[in-house]
Amino acid sequence: MNLGLLGFGVVGSGVCRIIDAQDTEELKDIHISKILVKDLSEGNDPRLCVNAEEILNDPDIDVIVECMGGLEPAHAIAAKTLAAGKSFVTSNKKMYATFQQELQQLSTTHGGRIGCEACVGGGIPWLHEVAHTRRIDAISSFRGIMNGTTNYILSGMTDTGAEFDEMLKQAQSLGYAERDPSDDIDGYDVRYKTCISAAHCFDAMAKPEEIPSYGIRNIKAKDIAWARKNQRIIKLIGQGTLKDGALQASVMPVFLHESDAMSRVSSNFNQIELNGATLGRAAFYGQGAGSLPTAHAVVQDIIDLKQNRTHAASHPHACNVDNEAVTGTYYVRTAKLASFTGLIDQKIDEETFLTAAVSMNGLLQAVKNADDPALFLAEVDR
Amino acid sequence: MNLGLLGFGVVGSGVCRIIDAQDTEELKDIHISKILVKDLSEGNDPRLCVNAEEILNDPDIDVIVECMGGLEPAHAIAAKTLAAGKSFVTSNKKMYATFQQELQQLSTTHGGRIGCEACVGGGIPWLHEVAHTRRIDAISSFRGIMNGTTNYILSGMTDTGAEFDEMLKQAQSLGYAERDPSDDIDGYDVRYKTCISAAHCFDAMAKPEEIPSYGIRNIKAKDIAWARKNQRIIKLIGQGTLKDGALQASVMPVFLHESDAMSRVSSNFNQIELNGATLGRAAFYGQGAGSLPTAHAVVQDIIDLKQNRTHAASHPHACNVDNEAVTGTYYVRTAKLASFTGLIDQKIDEETFLTAAVSMNGLLQAVKNADDPALFLAEVDR
Structure with missing residues (x-):
């Protein structure tokens, strides 16, 4: 070959x-x-x-x-x-x-x-494991830490109390972050990976721009401190669920409970998990980037081609993202609190609040209306 | 078929x-x-x-x-x-x-x-991933939490401060532990899994009885408390390394540092990881037991047979375990402290001490000589 x-x-x-x-x-x-x-x-x-x-x-x-x-x-x-x-x-x-x-x-x-194994999770054999699982199981959902740069920044902020800018500079000096870090810190990179994962898990090919995506650019040490105080650790999570035939997908910071093993994935490592009908919850952890790990994933694809390995389960088709039925509780910090009247369940301080369990689409519409470039948003529970 | x-x-x-x-x-x-x-x-x-x-x-x-x-x-x-x-x-x-x-x-x-996928890690596609990785990489080492019963007991003791007997009874009442729990709590189950993993990772087929194995039967709440105070979380770990052609393997409780993601695997879940030449560290997490997850692993093997999937890398041969070069620091609690003169680096209390970095074989010989049925032993660092 x-x-x-x-x-x-x-x-x-x-x-x-x-x-x-x-x-x-x-x-x-x-x-x-x-x-x-x-x-x-x-x-x-x-x-x-x-x-x-x-x-x-x-x-x-x-x-x-x-x-x-x-x-x-x-x-x-x-x-x-x-x-x-x-x-x-x-x-x-x-x-x-x-x-x-x-x-x-x-x-x-x-x-x-x-x-396209190397497109998601670097060296982690994620798409391979999705296909392997689907030889037996339907997959109902996936979620993961899919970006090493932002995980490095968030882990550093959590461990040291540092502010975002300081950790971003450190990530840049170590080569973990680009000079223009937007793709990573604004969630676009995770959006691409979530989009590709949904196609592999559910055969549902959505357009990436349909997946609501929020990054960590606006996070502050005080958000992390609130998380800590509430036994939470913040991670940037891409997730997808197939529910009643609808593809639910989103990218946003999530305050994971500290008893959740995924909350403990630190530094620039990635971890992605799936829920299979008989397998249950299975997670895959490893180097999400880097020359040899990512190249390893590329070469695995090449060997599959040489060995003519195919997966009968996969018949991807075009699909829209439909988050209509998603509800959750959210943490919002914004200078424009007035735009969120009716969504505020509990005020944390003059610029920060928690919602009750609300429609994600409804909340994101209010975020759009508020038009606050410094707004920070995270999912607390779903 | x-x-x-x-x-x-x-x-x-x-x-x-x-x-x-x-x-x-x-x-x-x-x-x-x-x-x-x-x-x-x-x-x-x-x-x-x-x-x-x-x-x-x-x-x-x-x-x-x-x-x-x-x-x-x-x-x-x-x-x-x-x-x-x-x-x-x-x-x-x-x-x-x-x-x-x-x-x-x-x-x-x-x-x-x-x-024999279902023999190790229940539903976790561990042996499959070992073979998959070896299409490209030599694997240099593996380690893992391979027994759900003991992980349930250790996690419970860590979270609640309960004593061993209490958590064992709870595990038995939930069906996680057998009426005769020896295979789990004395490390035999993990020994079988370590033995099979070594054959798959390194082509090195050892006899299980050659792998030194220590369980958690004698652990006390005070051992867990010491771990906590030293930012450690205790897990029962099976591990194997191929070093200069020698198979190093052991099963024993390990005080993992709490920054080690494996320390956060709780309840009855399993996690096993490998080190690949280009892949680096990769870990696999999931249900280590249970009807459908374990059956899932069995059926994956059956599908591989049907599809005639083989792995060129695997040529297992008989091999002895050789821990001669393994050194580590260890935590020992025993009524027979006098048997360990020369190995005691730091006394924790009248019955508990830490070693300096010592030969594992030397320490295990002293443990044998001490012949204390209530002795508790754990690896602290290696």
């Missing part, structure tokens, strides 16, 4: 290292033929090239492995690969979540297969 | 329920032909029979699924099945760990395959 590798950054170089090492029986006969880079000065590997067409049109290349990131040209390359009946493996959650419906359709029509 | 199911208790009846339901594509064409029971009054299923030979000699039965428990006749049936070139799936950790080498040999010689 000959691969065309697109991108030679953190993940791409890890893929190259694992496959070139040929450490196991399963890696035998898997070879990287060409590696797309922006500039030939990125290394002195004779397989480097700068022309994507050269790779896409190479009849000896069976599988395209995309680790470039960004929407384009990754999306155009994915579409072209699948339209040619070739298989496509990607670690690009943003591109894949955004164009999931189109790419699945191309896969079904032309027979090329898609691997 | 036609199955002969041996045993119709907690696990066997769960297997029957999942397979008969035929809920997924993967379960199609898998049928239970006959069910071995001790007494036909166990149910009114027309497939019940009381004669094992009738099942073993049925030419239409492809796979024997053993959920009887106990060493014999389970072992004789396993050997006969494999000698006939048929495949064998079991949830019987005691029998499988004890006769692993013989049964593996029969499998290799006659071509029948063995499934």
Whole structure:
């Protein structure tokens, strides 16, 4: 099996290292033929090239492995690969979540297969375990800590009492956070992963922008202090539930009870769990990012393609997000308390309150109306 | 694929329920032909029979699924099945760990395959994930909470300050512990699971009796209190490491640091983790026992057999346990302090001390010499 590798950054170089090492029986006969880079000065590997067409049109290349990131040209390359009946493996959650419906359709029509394990949970074999569980069980719900950057920041704030900005700077200096951290701290990254997880757990392909998503940009040490005092630990959680045929999904900070094992996942680790009909609650913990763990997930997809492993259970179809029936209690801190009259059950201080059990859609409509750029919102119970 | 199911208790009846339901594509064409029971009054299923030979000699039965428990006749049936070139799936950790080498040999010689996912971690897809990881990585170590009964007791003692006897009675009244709880509380159950895990992680098949194993029978509330005061939470841990070709393995209570996510696994849940060369630390959490979760694991093995899934990485061979190079610091409470002269680094009270970093084998020799039936031992650091 000959691969065309697109991108030679953190993940791409890890893929190259694992496959070139040929450490196991399963890696035998898997070879990287060409590696797309922006500039030939990125290394002195004779397989480097700068022309994507050269790779896409190479009849000896069976599988395209995309680790470039960004929407384009990754999306155009994915579409072209699948339209040619070739298989496509990607670690690009943003591109894949955004164009999931189109790419699945191309896969079904032309027979090329898609691997996207590395898009969710880094090295954690999450999508693999979802498919494995579904050989027997219907999955009713999933939830998880899916972003290492924000978990690092939240864990640090919880452990040290530091403010958000301080922990963000620390995460940036360690390479855990980008210079422009919006994708992580505003919840977009978790939204892509929640979207992809819903497709794998429930066959329900939603558009990412339909999933209400709130991040941690506005969190303050005093929110963490309130959590502590109430035996809670805050985590940024992506979750999905299939209820009476409707896909419920959201991304937001959640005050997990400290008896919940997920609340204890610290530093930049991820943990994702599912509920299966006979399996019950099962959780998977590991490195949510990093060169070799993420590359490990990419290579697992490649081995599945080589071994022609398929999962009969999966028949994804387009689906809308429908949170109409979701109710919960929420913690809101805002300068515009007046916008929330009728939703305030208990005032914590002049700018912070708890709701009673209310409709999530109703609360989010009030949040929208309040239009407060500094508002902080978290789920307390559901 | 036609199955002969041996045993119709907690696990066997769960297997029957999942397979008969035929809920997924993967379960199609898998049928239970006959069910071995001790007494036909166990149910009114027309497939019940009381004669094992009738099942073993049925030419239409492809796979024997053993959920009887106990060493014999389970072992004789396993050997006969494999000698006939048929495949064998079991949830019987005691029998499988004890006769692993013989049964593996029969499998290799006659071509029948063995499934034992349900032997370790109940519903947790632990052995599956070990094999999956090994498609790419060498595994250097594993450790885990592998026994729900003892975890329930230890979690309860930690949360409430209760003494051991009180929590054991509670576990028995909830059905989490047997009337004779020795297998659980003396560490034998975890020893079988550690033994099977080592074979899957490292291809190293040791005899279970070679793995030094200490349980929690002698733990007291004051040991837990000491742990608490030192930011530790006690868990019964089975662990294995492959170091310079030697298999290191042990079962004993460990004072995990409370920042270790594994310390937060509570109630009767299990969690097992591995260290992979490129994957890093990955952990798997779920129901370690119970009818449907354990049956789920049995049925996963059956589906693997049907789909003819094999793992090239696994070539288990006989191996001795060699803890010669293991050092650690230990907590010991004993009436026979005099037997430990030279090992006492810090006295906690008149009957309790901590060692410095010492040889595990040396300490265990001293424990043996002391011959104190009420001695309690735990690992603090390694």
